[in-house]
Amino acid sequence: MANNRRKKRRMKKRKKVLLFVLEILVLAVLLVVLYFTNILNKIDFQNMTDNEAGINDDLSSETAFAMEGYTNIALFGLDNRGSGDYDTGNSDAILIASINNENKEVRLVSVYRDTYLSVGDGKYYKCNSAYERGGAKQAVQMLNSNLDLDIKDYVSVDWGALVETIDDLGGIDIEVTDEEVDKINEYTVEIVMMTGKETTPLTESGLVHLDGTQATSYARIRKLAGDDYMRTARQRIVLQAMLEKAQKADIGTLNKVCNDVVDDISTTLTLKQMLILAKDVGAYKLVETTGFPFELTTASLDSGDTVVPVELENNVSELHQWLFNDEDYSPSQTVQSISANIVKKSGVTLSNADVVNTTNYNNTVDRNGTAVKKEDEGE
Template identity: 55%
Template sequence: MATYNRTGNRRYEERRRQQLRKQKKRKRKIAVFFTEVMILAVVLIGIYVISLIGKINFKKFSEKDAGINKDIADESMETMKGYQNIALFGLDNRSAGNYTGGNSDTIMIASINHDTKEVKLVSVFRDTVLHIGDGKYKKANSAFSNGGAQQAVAMLNSNLDLNITDYLCVDWAALVEVIDDLGGLELNVTAEEVGLLNTYLRDVDNVTGKDTSHLSGSGVMHLDGTQAVCYARIRKTAGDDFLRTSRQRIVLQAMLDKVKTADVATLLSICNDTFDDIATSLSLKQLLSLAKNASAFQITASTGFPFTVATPRLDGLGSVVVPCTLETNVSKLHEFLFGEEGYHVSASVSSTNNAIINMSGIRSEEDAMDISRYNNTIGADGTYFKDQPAQ
């Protein structure tokens, strides 16, 4: 009996050892399987990232090429280092993904405080007379057609005492794709605006290849990408281009609100659809970082620039926007963006200021028109000042 028990115990122990060996083999196979899956996932992500990098039109340039004024006070340069200032250009070149030329009919500056996640937006009126380089004083939107993004950024820096080295260029096609991927926007549109945006649909459809339906009615309406872009193009109403830049900021704000609630699949779709339709100095890492933190960003203030303007007609330029004066407006801009009260402009800006005065004859704010009500669009879902006629 004792012999049987010992034999039985040995058989049981052998079976137990065999089971343990099988379990270890299964665990090793499972571990190998998951390792292979992880490696495959990393490879696929790498391939996807590389494909995105290949789509983006990257171009970086130095501070020298960016036209940053060398005579800006050291303390002001130090203050601006606390912000990421990005130039945003919207091109009207009637072709998708072409950033070699054309006027930048949308010119914005996005100033981001990464510590507080606060964002301030400034629209530079496209018809503003500024020094665009090579001794030329023309409308601001012509800087891009004269020298691409580099000259357009240099125009902003040299005239406004800024330190911008990052930029993002988009065209109609890119904006349409982003807004469509976000599911469209809810905007407050008047009957007059509906009629005008409908007249722009064919232009945008010719670039994107879409066939967009006309809108009807008024009030808070759902606009698809094409309709929203056409809304942002409207300028033949009271308020002219001043009100158009407000509409552009309203659309941008509505897009950011949608991005904040978008899921990962939507964000990836936006990246895939638009990265071949943009030109930028921002690296893929920077773009993905901005996308990741989008839900934390809050647009706290927006405005048009210049703050005080006159709108004379000048020989060779036609109807223009003249700052009253450039020195005064640049000082106000630095207070708006960076909290620098009583900012003293550089000698470079003073020189440009004097040249603009000499060519325009506009010397003080006494010549200015009131455009203040077109500036702050925060919280607006449409042009909330529609009933007020332009001065």
């Protein structure tokens, strides 16, 4: 009886989360034309069992209960870009969408791609390599094992899909700095070569209108102040701007986006699940975003220049408080062991770490650029 109740709760959670995930990646537009067979045949539907998800079997009953009211799903942006290959490649964008199933409030976490974590098979390396090592399943296992989560679904897209989707939506408006303008113009050269989508150089900063090539270049910037921490903020800013445009788009625009991006999605979500959620498209609300780890430093390890959690189990505790308001969370033995191994391999401890302050890179809700809001300057 208890197992049946758990299964019903899990089914309800899965149904409530799926549409929001698609919204975040501007793939909710698929719902408009999913009845067309030629569209359905292009989607790379995948399956993942609970065992394949790699959920820690030593989660406390209290932790499992705290997550019962939420659903978590992994979002991967692959550096394969426009190749259509979802089996390999580093996942240079790693996000977790966590949905409160009661009030439909959503929190979005970017896991820094260079974070030193267990990536499977007893190996420790940058977490974005888990996808290269074993595809989406190993990447989901990496998130669950290191973070004590219960992710069972994912969506993977090629970054090349960003160009097509943003162009179809008519571009997005982003506030860019002089330094970002220079980097956008630099990176567009590669994007044009990759996609064949021509663009023009930006000539001014401030609030500017970006086409797909320019916006994708903006989302790739990391060699400025803030490094990869700011890049993840830019990725979330672009996704939010895309979502706003998609919500206002007409049926013809959405139909074009669907036809252009269906080749660039791999997911565990089923057609039935997506159709069930179509009626609730406006119910979810993105309330806060952040980057992970919260407390971190950098070090040169066997993986190169690496982000090191200070210390992992403390960061995971903070994550469970932030996502689930779980003040009583206690890390599993698995997470404690991984945390201890990271300390042993990196030499980074609470007492010797030079902690990087990432506060001003975290919450991007309602921001249309990387400039820090005045109320945040004192943080």
